[in-house]
Amino acid sequence: MIIVFKHDASEEQVQAVVTRITELGMSPHLSKGIARTLLGAIGDEKILNAHPVDAMPGVERVIPVLKPYKLASREFKRENTIIDLGDGVLVGGPRFEVMAGPCAVESREQTLEIADILKGFGVRILRGGAFKPRTSPYAFQGLGEKGLKILAEARERTGMKIITEVLDADDAPMVAEHADVLQIGARNMQNFALLQRVGRLQRPVMLKRGMSSTIQELLLAAEYILKEGNSLVMLCERGIKTFEPATRNTFDISALPILKYESHLPVIADPSHATGIGYVIPPVALASMAAGADGVMVEVHNHPEKALCDGHQAVQPAPFHDMLEKLRTLAPAVGRTF
Ligand code: PEP
Ligand code: MN
Numbered sequence: 001m002i003i004v005f006k007h008d009a010s011e012e013q014v015q016a017v018v019t020r021i022t023e024l025g026m027s028p029h030l031s032k033g034i035a036r037t038l039l040g041a042i043g044d045e046k047i048l049n050a051h052p053v054d055a056m057p058g059v060e061r062v063i064p065v066l067k068p069y070k071l072a073s074r075e076f077k078r079e080n081t082i083i084d085l086g087d088g089v090l091v092g093g094p095r096f097e098v099m100a101g102p103c104a105v106e107s108r109e110q111t112l113e114i115a116d117i118l119k120g121f122g123v124r125i126l127r128g129g130a131f132k133p134r135t136s137p138y139a140f141q142g143l144g145e146k147g148l149k150i151l152a153e154a155r156e157r158t159g160m161k162i163i164t165e166v167l168d169a170d171d172a173p174m175v176a177e178h179a180d181v182l183q184i185g186a187r188n189m190q191n192f193a194l195l196q197r198v199g200r201l202q203r204p205v206m207l208k209r210g211m212s213s214t215i216q217e218l219l220l221a222a223e224y225i226l227k228e229g230n231s232l233v234m235l236c237e238r239g240i241k242t243f244e245p246a247t248r249n250t251f252d253i254s255a256l257p258i259l260k261y262e263s264h265l266p267v268i269a270d271p272s273h274a275t276g277i278g279y280v281i282p283p284v285a286l287a288s289m290a291a292g293a294d295g296v297m298v299e300v301h302n303h304p305e306k307a308l309c310d311g312h313q314a315v316q317p318a319p320f321h322d323m324l325e326k327l328r329t330l331a332p333a334v335g336r337t338f
Helices: 011-023 107-121 147-160 169-178 192-197 215-227 256-261 271-275 279-290 317-335
Strands: 001-003 027-032 037-042 059-063 097-101 125-127 160-164 181-184 203-210 233-237 267-269 296-299
Touching: 001 011, 011 027, 011 037, 097 107, 097 160, 097 317, 107 147, 125 147, 147 160, 147 169, 160 296, 169 181, 169 192, 181 192, 192 215, 203 215, 215 233, 215 256, 233 256, 256 267, 267 279, 271 279, 271 296, 279 317
Parallel strands: 097 125, 097 296, 125 160, 160 181, 181 203, 203 233, 233 267, 267 296
Antiparallel strands: 001 037, 001 059, 027 037
16 A cells, blocks of 8 residues: 655654554554655555555555455456366356356246257357346246255256356355355345355355446445455446436446456356347457356246247247357357367
């Protein structure tokens, strides 16, 4: 952290801060410029939260050097975190991973049918919501525990890994029983009780960016999970609210390289909720791979006209398969396997 002194700070005031920094166990590095005196304080910055040096006479401001998030940062961990879902499915490694499936688990037949199709395409992670965070309380809310059991059956049948949303902290252990990855949705990104609850489970979590949240807020939300001892966190860019009405949200593609630069955690792109338009999803998925995402999550439905949730944005199996082929062609050009 850097301490900037007022232009008229006296020598005694500067020395008092140097003494204080030393007493607090940090090492002071003084730099006397023509206009200003600066003091670099190297050590555990958290100490200064309890001992606010910026309240001392002569100090103008204190600039933290380290990021407000610690455990999620590259400063804390240089190498990429790779999350092992078992059976060779590694998220965050060189292989690009695709998560696909319907928005919601609607019935056993629908889920097993689409799971079989996706398995046939080589998809290794099946998505589907059993608990749906709907804008309207009158809209389909998901099948709840029955939906989780259907997903578990799809896993048994296909060997695919399961990702599904947990909406409520009390449900977290039950969802963890059936799912390989717990999804925290955009609306819950700052539900700190839920974040802490999944932080106490040793189960992979995919944390989606809130629709009105900054990249830093996403990383701080991840910090809540990491701080509880669960290091298996993936971050997901799913679009943010802007003034542009042409798409459901605006896909923030620059968030992908920024998250990869700032954090060691795997980064997933969700072009389905980001754009909300079937034909826009495949090109945005390709762009995500090129921009450094470790994988994509795409909503696929074989009967979108009958879907109980997000049918308008579902990609049908044939264009989805075409998207997979294009990802396969692109992968070596951007240093990925797929
Ligand atoms: C979802 O993935 O099913 C979902 C509801 O997405 P989001 O939380 O990003 O809106
Ligand atoms: Mn959806």
